[in-house]
Amino acid sequence: MNSILKTLKFYGWRIVTAGAIIQCLHSGLLFSAFGSYSVLLQREFGWTATTLSIAFAMTRAESGLLGPIQGWILDRLGPRLVMLLGTTILGIGFLLFATMNGLSQFFIYYFLMSLGASLSGFFSITISLVNWFQRYRSRALALAGTGGALGGLSIPLVVFFLEQFGWRATAFSSGIIILLIGIPLCNIIRHRPSESGQFPDGINPDELPKNDTYQPPEGLTTVDFTLKQAFKTRAFWTISLGHGSALLIVGAIMLHLPLHLTSQDVGMSLQEASFIVGAIPAMQIGGHLLGGYLGDKTNKRLIAICCMIGHTIGLLLLTFAMHPIMIWIFAISHGISWGARGPLMQSWRADYFGTKHFGTIMGFSSLIIMLGMVIGPLIAGISADITGSYKAGFLILTLAAGFGTLFFLLSTPPKKPINT
Template sequence: MKVFHGWRMVGAGGGLQFLQAMLLQQAFGAYVAVLSEERGWSKTALSGAAAMQSAESALLGPVLGWVVDRFGPRAMIRAGVVAFGCGFMLLSRIDSIAGFYMAVAVIAVGTSLSGYFPINVAVIRWFARKRARALSAMNLGMAMGGLFVPVVAWSLLANGWRFTAFASGVAAIVIGWPLAGIFRSRPEDHGETVDGVPPAPAPAVGEAPAAPPQREFTAREALRTRAFWLLGLGHGFALLVVTAVNVHAISHMKEGLGYSVAQAALVITVLTGAQLGGVALGWLIGDRYDKRYLSAGCMLAHGLALLLLTYGHHTTMVVAFAVLHGAAWGLRGPLMQAIRADYFGRNAIGMILGLSTLIIAIGQVAGPLVAGVLVDLTGNYRAGFTVLALTAASGSLLFLLARKP
């Protein structure tokens, strides 16, 4: 039986997200903890690199959106895989904070070209009725990558950060290159149809027409809607917590709560298990219930979870943080792209998502920086994490107000 190629792309995208989550996104905090202790670099300096990565992705977003709309995703994703791997190899050779920033900049180019944005655009074009389900399935890769963060943490301690970074770069290229080759542009260009189902027959004479097709917005038209800006700000507010946790959670648990790096990595594993549960929940309900309400509920969960981590002097509170944050992240993540495709259509979705990254970057940049600056000023993460948690929770209102144009 022939498998719809859209599902093959979902699998390939899940594999790429697995690699990037395992090696970078959820492991970056472990690098921060190790490099801060070994090299004596400040949290502000190290988290600044994460902020730079997010800013770089935002600046590239509109350009990448135009490119993927015009030329398709495969060549872009292959180039990104190579840049991602080479960035890690460069990281293994650094001896200064400037070198660290240079390596992270190359890695950031790689993630921009082969990461969350281009593979989501590619998959969105192949699905309509099962869009949230497909994006949720693909995000299983990101969640499962977090399960292997303890492996990266163990390697950092047992083999050193230089060996771990170089081996990560090799693995990224060897595994990522064939996965990138699976991606295609639009189903219509390859003799297939959206969702892999045959097109509906034309109505007979005198028969009531089928439901009208979805309106396809241009990027300029989308920019003129209130929903575009509200969704972008809401997504950015969510990433205040996500990026701050990715960069600083392990350091907070190590320095503020007395955990070892290995113990903190196990908490991230629990978080990832909950993220898998959230993704599975999105698979079940993402296409059945209003995505605005689901997203608003997840924002409240993000805020509460970060407060539990901030003041989590009991193990139960830290575990509750991991479960709540992970589940909210897993459920909300795929909805961010699905709701935009529901609102604005498929034709210009690359450019629309690319322009959205300029707004989303507010959260990606501010989350790690606010936490990093305030911990250097106050000596702990309580002030920074509290501010971020309350701001993220207030973002639930943005999603409630973001009605379909």
């Protein structure tokens, strides 16, 4: 009982809570909301799905290209200062976005918002958590990730404000909320437990009982790989390619699902579509909790393979939906798969490559991963503009994402570097 109370008092859980709230704000006000903004922007300015896809793809490319630099800085300076800068940029970006009147301003302001979210969000929070946790690493990342899913649940509310008060007032209010809430939360984030005289998970290795039953996960390394050493392993490339394959679907759905559901093919209203869009993060929460628990106890590689199958089946159902129930099954399958797989990607990398250079390794992985977030929305958008339907684009993405299953199957633990 005392050990449980000691674990719950561990400062790392405060970081989890702060990280969850920050990701909730980013998801609810920006990432999950952008598809709904797109519907209104398309109506007001007449922009095509391809134009909106290019904007989305550019910001995802920015996030990926920023990754190596951000990771290097995070490994050396820690996440708190980086997140404070990013939160300020994100808040100001929203305020500027509310004044936007043309395509060039749209690209510039949306780029600023994405830059701020990249610096202050998932990547920086992950760097902190993989250092503060080992035994409970998957659970910590999953719990922090539920914030993003909870933010997605707010989409019907965001749509209500968009339709009642307009996208400008909603964007301006979002900027104020980000600045007032985000900055204090960033001050809670810390880099490594050793800097505060603590240990990962709040457990001093010298005080472990003799009958400790902890079983390390597959491939848990006892050394810290450098970037050069990680590059030489098959696992670095196959995990990255598998992750990127999953994001082909995730990226396309984030942007185009509201547009698809409100198109002539499906014929839903924006409010009706918002409930489908909101169902995905609801399922994500369950996936996060399931994946986080299983990820600390079972084979992460097997879980990731099952999730890729869920992504693929879900998008097939959406592509050929002949009844609303098929769309709802898609939302369930896609949401659970996304939720369960998401936190495992980073926990898995930390298990294989260690934490000392994790930011740099994860940053360079993002150069590969971003291709999914860039290419997926573009394929869906261009297909919709050319054919008048999302079916062809979604089918291409389904087939491409199927390769992710093979990549994860090949992601066996790397051998220890020869010079260690």
